[in-house]
Amino acid sequence: MINAITSISPPTFPLLATATESEYAPIVLTGVLLSLVVIYIASKLGGELSRMLDFPPVLGELIAGVVIGASALHLVVFPESGAIASDSVIVSILKFIDNLSPETLTSIFQSQSEVISVLAELGVIILLFEIGLESDIRELQKVGYQATIVACVGVAVPFGAGTAGLMLLFHVPAIPAIFAGAALTATSIGITSKVLSEIGQLKSKEGQIIVGAAVIDDILGIIVLAVVASLAKTGEVDVANVIYLIVSATVFLIGSILLGKFFNKSFVAIANVLQTRGNLIVPAFIFAFFMAFIGNAIHLEAILGAFAAGLVLDETDKRKELDEQVKPIADILVPIFFVTVGAKVDLGVLNPLVPENREGLIISTFLIGVAILGKIVTGWSVFGQSGINRLAIGIGMIPRGEVGLVFAAIGTASGVLDKPLQAAIIIMVILTTFLAPPFLRLTFGESQKQVESAKQVKQADLAR
Template sequence: MLFFKLLIILLSTKLAGDLSVRLGQPSVLGKLMVGIIIGPALLGWIKDSESIEQLSEIGVLLLMFIAGLETDIKELNRNRRSSVAVAIGGIILPLLGGYLAGKALGISDTSALFLGLLLSATSVSITVQTLRDMGKLQSKESITILGAAIVDDILVVVLLAILMSFTGASDVNIGWIIGQKIAFFLLAIFLGWKVVPMLMRWLVSLRVSEAVISTGLIICFGFAYFSEKMGVAGIIGAFIAGIAIAQTPYKQEVEQKLEPIAYSIFVPVFFVSIGLSVTFKGLENQIGLILGLTLLAVITKLIGSGLGARLTGFPLPSSISIGAGMISRGEVALIIAALGLEKGLLAPQFYTTMIIVVILTTLITPPFLKKVF
């Protein structure tokens, strides 16, 4: 059955991507849409499964690993002030907007705060692919978006831990959570600076086939595993691994050999898997709520992150582009929503609604980015 699923996924994503480009849109938009079409929402040819989820997770890790390989670390460091401002602005407004929306819906203060945190999350995997399609991944705006996404992920996780500690949904010590994040980045920087170059030189000398790309993947998955163990999203670890390898003489070979592996199977499965979460059953009476929350999610992130960019020296058009790049909530928000449902912070009747909102922000991002860039 897995082989049939892969056949349908690969064929449909290639055709949908081509059609999207012919219509003047980034190819990633068609690939996202086709997941909804062939998934449970419409045709029902493909249903989510453990095997699809695992292939999808590899896909998003490789996508962010490639983004790291293509990122200029000097430019990333040069824009760190803007990245922090963009991340903070992109958290404050969605958090406030989500809280007020929650209170208007009549839910408790705790659930309203969780709704705000859910809307504060950002996942730039779709943004990365869109910018890559447009040849803009190495622009100053793109570098700022990538840096802001890292800061956003850390801040949202810390705020979520604080909220859960106050509600009794978790007994984790806040100091420990913050200490973990600091330790992760200190260790990741050290490993990327000192250990990765040594490891690359040692492993590529082994008399085996494809030693360079195998070593790159070992480092990618190693960093992703380490980041998840430290309470940070695996995509952040994969991105940092890409940056580390980009500082070695093996960058070009790793990138050239990795792209066929990633884009031939794993990345298409990731795009489709997002659409597989969508179902329209029982949502007839919630269309207004879905559209309202989606509009809130888009506007608060666009203005909040855009304002952070504007205050740190970006011109208005660039600020809008950066704000647009932070709109997609993607897989990060899906994970937070599932956690909220499990811990009782998100009411079951709002779970599917929020999943649809997350998917819509992800679908909006590619054409919006193309327009503003």
């Protein structure tokens, strides 16, 4: 998802451009440091306020990102959201500190934004590594077939209903309708897994089904995106590329888990031999980043590699010790990811007073309905599981988060999506992202109350 760090420079003087970039590197660093100060303050305030209101802290971090981002204060904004250097309050502060030309400010803004985006991407990689460590590979294997069914239903139903509805009800052309339908298939594993971890349901049967389904959903989403992207470019589907993605995803996940059984002993042996600081955490991160690299290199996702690495190391004798060492690092980098997801959201598309937003708002109402119902039905695709919380599984699959925004960005860049449809997709992503965490908490809370009530009734019956 992250491109290489680039900056705008005069095309005819590459040597001069390099010198200029080097000269202003301290100013870029100043902007990055100030951005991190703002992000951390926002994440803590948002998280603490959310906790006080009995909501998952991640929801507060997302909302804090919205407040400091493109929707409100413009403290942390990004070029991919349509912002320019003059929109950024932090860049304005840098301009005040050093009297810089507009061209230089643009270059600094681009570089600073890329650095924050890379840190955010590292944050989600570490988050998925941590989630992998907290998951139980044996439990995931037990619900593997259920998770696969949930993922397939969660992709097929929203995609089919969304595409057909847009074409029949709103007369949207086929390719844009297919692209919008594809955006409905996404599930943000980062947001869902974080909420499950916070409410202590990650290792529950429902939690394992949700996480497993979200991982498979992410793979299916990549394949769907490859199909619709090639369809948008050429009008034809690249069958060879689709087959390659399916095979590589299957081999990667299954192969990494199988090979992990042999790697575990080697990992523990290496950690025991090393005597300097970081003897456990450094080899673990080497493995996690290498797996993430392989995931990216074969055109999957880095987060899938990190998750697989966490699952592998979850089987080692040093898992608990490793888990404790990963948490402080996750506490530093993961909030950057959630705050930047919120910061990239522009709530301006929700303003009905802007004429060009109205059509998008109407279409978004339809997309939101399909997005929610299309994932909730996945809970009822689970069979052979007595006492399972089907509603919680469905709600856990709802948030689109950064994955949905990627679909919208690629569709816009390819010229497939017009403004109303683009706005409708972004609105759908916003609402599904923010609605899912509190409802997931509420659903699991109600389920827990029912279990406790049943226990009390059973104890009362036995007492009689």
